[in-house]
Amino acid sequence: MLPRHGIRLPFQKEPARSQPTAELTDISQVILPFSYATEASVMPAVSLYDTVNKGTPLSTIEDDPIAIVCSSVMGAVSGEREIQHPLYGTLHCAVIDCMPSLPAPEVPVPLTEELTVEQILETAESADIIDELDGVPLILKLREWQQSGCDFLAADGIEIEPFASSACAVLREHPEQVLEGLRLAALCVGAARYHIAACLPGSIRRAITHRIGKDYLYQTDSLYPKAEPVRFGKRDGRYTVKYGSAVQKIGVQACLALYRAVYLGESHDRCTVTVAGDAVPHPQNVSVPFGTTVQQVLAYCGITEPPDYLVLGEQMTGTTALTMDIPILAGMTCLLAFTAKAIRPIQTRTCIGCGRCVQVCHADLLPFEINRRFRNMHYERLRNLSPERCDGCNACSYICPCGIDLAATIEEAKHIGNTVAVELEGDTDA
Ligand code: SF4
Ligand code: SF4
Structure with a gap:
């Protein structure tokens, strides 16, 4: 486990951010759950030795068809396994041995006419697009916003510091496709305005604006988690949005997946993951089919031995993993491997x-x-400080120069606030 009281890691977006995204095609096996979280009863739709194609449903779930997972590769089912996934809990999975398949050429299919909103929504649903921002199926979000109303839709490419650069890589390589996917999503929810929000270095920003123009790229002036994908109420030109507007956001990878579903007929079967950390000989962004094991991805980036620490997600909000034999699934965008040398606990001092x-x-x-x-x-006073509004992003612990694990304390404070109300006699310390 990582030390509880904070670690200090260097800003390390490079060299992964500047490298071209590698496409991992030569994989031997994927492990895919029959479904993500659902209350409904899940029936496996494939059995041992069945051959599956990309897009073959692995289960049938009558009451919750959106929870069905489809195969991300062509291959043969070689078994079933129960795994404990650090991010998704217990998953009942199919193991699929991959067969070599030629990558389909990426040729946009010219649409003769604009799809209707319902056709785009149906495509998003059948393509199984999952939003990487929160792991929620895109169709659920679009249908909800369609009902509740959405004035402004942002593609959120603002990344957690200091390692992740997968959104940046997707934007750098596919800005037109991301923008078009965003436009389609905005059309579905009736958002009159939309843009891509990111905090990019100058060279990448200039390259992207050269391709899609300035109007659709909003450069945030701060980083995660304080950065807002939309600027409210400031008179600085085209990005001003009125307070009270209904603003929603989706991930840039979800936008790209929607573009690919509509124009290329592809299902959402892969994601781009940043692989970084001091134990990784070749840090880079890698595009991998869902279900590829962490072990295969790390081996591709040059790791031959298990690292001392493995973090899924990111070091501020990520989760440590005890094994490399777990699959990359929708919603994972960063994979960090560290040596014990890099994980130096910070000595905790009193708040300054x-x-x-x-x-x-x-x-x-x-x-x-x-x-x-x-x-x-001072539990009574604690209530007025609203610790329940904390979402555990960990930024405060990360930034504290005294190594105080504020986020952990606030998590405890959240729960105690509702059950104990003690005001110490004579406490006048306001
Ligand atoms: S108090 Fe909570 S929400 Fe605020 S920075 Fe800390 S962990 Fe994040
Ligand atoms: S960052 Fe740390 S030292 Fe600074 S005010 Fe917050 S708790 Fe105190």
């Missing part, structure tokens, strides 16, 4: 009141104050 935790908190909380009140058992 620098205010950095307040600056980075996107929920506008006072992390240092919540920490202080909790430690001093």
Whole structure:
């Protein structure tokens, strides 16, 4: 396990961010769940030795067809397994041995006429597109916003610091396709305006604007988690959005998948993952079919021995994994491997009141104050500080120069606030 009281890692988007995205096609096996979380009863639709194609449904779920997972490769079912996935919990999976298949040429099919909104939605549903921002099927989000209304739709490419660059890689290589996928999604939800939001280095930003123009790329002026994919209420030209507007966001990979589903007839069967960390000899962004094991991806990037620490997601919000024998699934965008040398616990010191935790908190909380009140058992005061609004992004712990694990304390404070109300007698410390 990673040390509990914070680690300090260097800014390391490079060299992965500048490398071309590698396409991992030569894989031997994928492990795919028969379904993601569903209450409905799942019936496997394939059995041992069955041959499957890309897009073959692996299960039937009558009450929740959106939860069905399709094969991401051509191959033969060689078994079933139950796995404990650090991000998705217990999954009942099909093991598929891959057969070599020629990659389909990426030739856009010219549409003779614009699809109707219902046709685009049906395509998004049948292509099984999952939004990488939250792991939710895109169709669920689009249908909900269609009902509730959406004034502005943003493709959110603002990435968690300091390692992930998969959104940047997708934008750098496919800006027109991402924008077109976003336009289709905006059409579905009735959003009159849309743009791609990202915080990109100058050279990549210029290259992208050269291809799609300036109007659809919004460069955020801060980084995750404080960055907003839309700027509200500031009179600075084209990106001004009125307060109270219904603004929604989807991931850039989901936009690309929607483009590919509509124009190329492809299902959403792969994702781009940043592979980085000091144990990785060749850090890069890799496009992999869903179900590819972490082991195969790390081997492709030059890792031959298990790293000391493996983190899925990212080091601020990521989860440690104890084994490499787990699949990459929808919603995973970063894979970090570290040596023990890189994971140096920070010595914890008393708060010096620098205010950095307040600056980075996107929920506008006072992390240092919540920490202080909790430690001093001022539970009544704690309530007024609204710790329940914390989503555990970990930015405050990451930024604290004193190594205080504020996010962990706030998580505890959230729960205690509802069950205990103690005001110490004579406590006048406001
Ligand atoms: S972990 Fe919670 S308190 Fe800390 S920055 Fe994130 S939202 Fe704010
Ligand atoms: S960042 Fe750390 S040291 Fe600075 S105010 Fe917050 S808790 Fe205190």
